[in-house]
Every structure is written in C-alpha cells, then in structure tokens.
Amino acid sequence: MTALEPLDQAIVRELAGDGRCSFTDLAERVGLSVSAVHQRVRRLEQRGVIRGYTARLDTEAIGLPLTAFVSLTPIDPAAPDDYPQRLAHISSIESCYSVAGDESYILLVRVPSPAGLEELLRQVREAAKVSTRTTVVLSTPYEGRAPAL
Amino acid sequence: MTALEPLDQAIVRELAGDGRCSFTDLAERVGLSVSAVHQRVRRLEQRGVIRGYTARLDTEAIGLPLTAFVSLTPIDPAAPDDYPQRLAHISSIESCYSVAGDESYILLVRVPSPAGLEELLRQVREAAKVSTRTTVVLSTPYEGRAPAL
DNA sequence: GTTGAAACCATCTGAGC
DNA sequence: GCTCAGATGGTTTCAAC
Numbered sequence: 108m109t110a111l112e113p114l115d116q117a118i119v120r121e122l123a124g125d126g127r128c129s130f131t132d133l134a135e136r137v138g139l140s141v142s143a144v145h146q147r148v149r150r151l152e153q154r155g156v157i158r159g160y161t162a163r164l165d166t167e168a169i170g171l172p173l174t175a176f177v178s179l180t181p182i183d184p185a186a187p188d189d190y191p192q193r194l195a196h197i198s199s200i201e202s203c204y205s206v207a208g209d210e211s212y213i214l215l216v217r218v219p220s221p222a223g224l225e226e227l228l229r230q231v232r233e234a235a236k237v238s239t240r241t242t243v244v245l246s247t248p249y250e251g252r253a254p255a256l
Numbered sequence: 257m258t259a260l261e262p263l264d265q266a267i268v269r270e271l272a273g274d275g276r277c278s279f280t281d282l283a284e285r286v287g288l289s290v291s292a293v294h295q296r297v298r299r300l301e302q303r304g305v306i307r308g309y310t311a312r313l314d315t316e317a318i319g320l321p322l323t324a325f326v327s328l329t330p331i332d333p334a335a336p337d338d339y340p341q342r343l344a345h346i347s348s349i350e351s352c353y354s355v356a357g358d359e360s361y362i363l364l365v366r367v368p369s370p371a372g373l374e375e376l377l378r379q380v381r382e383a384a385k386v387s388t389r390t391t392v393v394l395s396t397p398y399e400g401r402a403p404a405l
Numbered sequence: 406g407t408t409g410a411a412a413c414c415a416t417c418t419g420a421g422c
Numbered sequence: 423g424c425t426c427a428g429a430t431g432g433t434t435t436c437a438a439c
C-alpha cells in the first residue's frame with residue numbers, strides 16, 4: 108500500500124474535520140482548482156481511502172445514552188471463529204474488533220438503558236457461544252478525533 | 257432531553273449512513289420538501305444532535321495500520337483527575353472513555369507501527385502518571401456502524 | 406494531472422400560509 | 423412548521439494543455 112501524497116493527505120485531513128465541506132472550500136484550503144480537488148476526492152473514494160461519510164451524532168440526544176465495551180471469550184476454544192458474522196445483526200453493536208490478549212473480541216455497544224444492556228448481553232451470548240465481560244462507559248471526554256497525518 | 261421526532265429520526269438515520277447526502281435526496285427519502293428538510297437539519301445541528309460530519313477513512317491507506325486499546329490506571333489514586341486534558345495533545349489518541357471497572361480510562365489509539373505504539377505509551381505515561389495495559393487490535397470486522405434508531 | 410469555462414443542479418432565503 | 427419560488431453559489435463535465 109503506497110503512502111498518500113501530501114495533497115491527498117491535506118484533502119483527507121480536511122474531510123475528516125468537515126465531511127460536508129464543499130469542493131469550492133476544499134479547493135481553497137488545499138490550494139488547487141475546484142476540478143482538480145473534485146477529481147482527487149473521487150479517486151480517493153474509489154481507491155477506498157475514503158470509505159464514506161457520516162454525521163457524528165450525540166448519543167444521548169438519539170436515545171442511546173449508555174455506551175459500553177463488551178469483551179468476548181469463546182466458551183469452546185475449538186469452535187469455528189465466525190463471531191463477527193453471528194453478531195452482525197445486532198444493531199446495538201457499533202464496532203467489533205478482533206484483539207490479541209485474554210479475550211478474542213471487543214465490542215463497542217450503545218444502548219438506551221441498563222435494561223437495554225442486559226438485553227444486548229443476552230442476545231450476544233445467544234448468537235455466539237461466548238462469555239462476556241462488560242466495561243461501562245461513564246463519560247466520553249473525546250471520541251473520533253481526526254487522525255494525525 | 258426530549259426524544260427525537262420520527263421525521264428527525266429518519267433524517268438523522270440517513271445522514272449517519274451518508275453524511276454527504278444532498279438535501280434534495282434527503283427530502284425525497286424522508287418525504288418532505290427540500291426547505292423543510294433543510295430547516296430541520298440546521299435545527300438538529302444547532303441543538304447539537306448532529307455534532308458534525310466526517311469522512312470515514314481507511315486507516316491502513318492513511319498510514320496508521322495499527323489500532324490498540326490502552327487502559328489507564330492512575331499510579332496515585334489521590335491525584336486530581338485531569339487525565340483526558342493532559343492527554344488531549346497526543347494526536348494518536350482517537351478516543352478517550354472514562355470507564356467503570358478496574359481501570360479509569362480506555363483510549364483508542366492509531367499508530368503507524370509497533371515502534372509508534374511504544375512511543376505513544378511513553379508519551380502517555382509521561383503526560384499522565386498512569387500505568388497502562390494495551391490490547392492490540394488484530395483486525396476490525398466492522399466499525400462505526402450507524403446506530404439503531 | 407491540472408485548468409477554465411459552461412451547463413446543470415443544489416443550497417439557502419424570504420414571503421405566504 | 424411547511425411550501426413555493428427565486429437568487430445565489432456549488433457541482434460536474436469537457437475540451438485543452
């Protein structure tokens with residue numbers, strides 16, 4: 108995987124900071140013509156460097172005030188490792204990481220309440236035969252900051 | 257915090273899926289006029305329900321192929337709890353969560369290499385007087401999926 | 406790979422309901 | 423709070439370099 112050119116870096120940095128930034132603004136900020144920027148952004152999208160765009164939401168305002176990390180340990184270590192797939196339909200799971208260490212996976216989940224968390228854990232244990240360890244998030248000083256390029 | 261109206265829910269769901277969706281498209285998808293959608297989106301932004309927009313990037317393509325969770329435990333339990341602030345300048349830290357459990361904080365970090373991780377841990381220990389426990393991410397089956405509304 | 410211009414389309418505002 | 427319509431300004435394409 109070849110490293111990103113400085114101009115593409117600049118574009119990507121701007122779009123990480125403001126995903127709805129117009130091409131006109133973008134062009135000014137990176138010092139290129141509008142068409143050139145337009146072409147480069149399209150190319151970055153097609154190459155998969157930019158995987159998409161999303162609105163960053165206030166989890167409380169949308170009714171999911173409880174965030175938690177759920178670590179997964181397979182009950183049967185010999186079972187086929189298709190946990191992510193088995194859990195994909197559970198929409199409270201925002202992210203799924205395969206990790207090195209004591210556990211096999213770490214999930215980031217968002218639920219409306221402690222009752223929602225209980226329900227989620229039930230679903231997870233049912234869908235994948237795993238034991239779970241849950242770490243409740245008390246507050247989020249910051250999240251999803253733009254990467255350093 | 258009053259719950260989200262169904263129309264606002266629909267708008268927010270669409271923008272979580274495609275943050276660069278035009279107001280024209282958005283209007284069609286939620287069944288409203290363009291101006292009405294426009295007005296509602298602006299209101300959602302001002303109320304802080306929508307906190308911004310970002311490009312979702314391929315971490316490998318931008319030169320940060322190594323992701324890890326770093327758990328923090330204060331060395332002096334009586335020290336003032338200003339860790340997030342003390343760590344905020346470290347740009348490899350994407351997210352910082354205050355958590356219940358054995359540790360006080362969990363950081364999500366992105367670095368170019370194992371050497372970068374080592375350097376990051378040094379920086380973290382220096383900036384905050386904490387001991388760290390690191391869980392390396394091997395792969396990411398999914399991440400940042402749109403929330404269930 | 407960049408530019409500039411032209412055609413098209415989206416954004417945004419304000420008046421009216 | 424929604425709609426319509428008009429003015430502004432952004433997006434997208436294309437020919438040329």
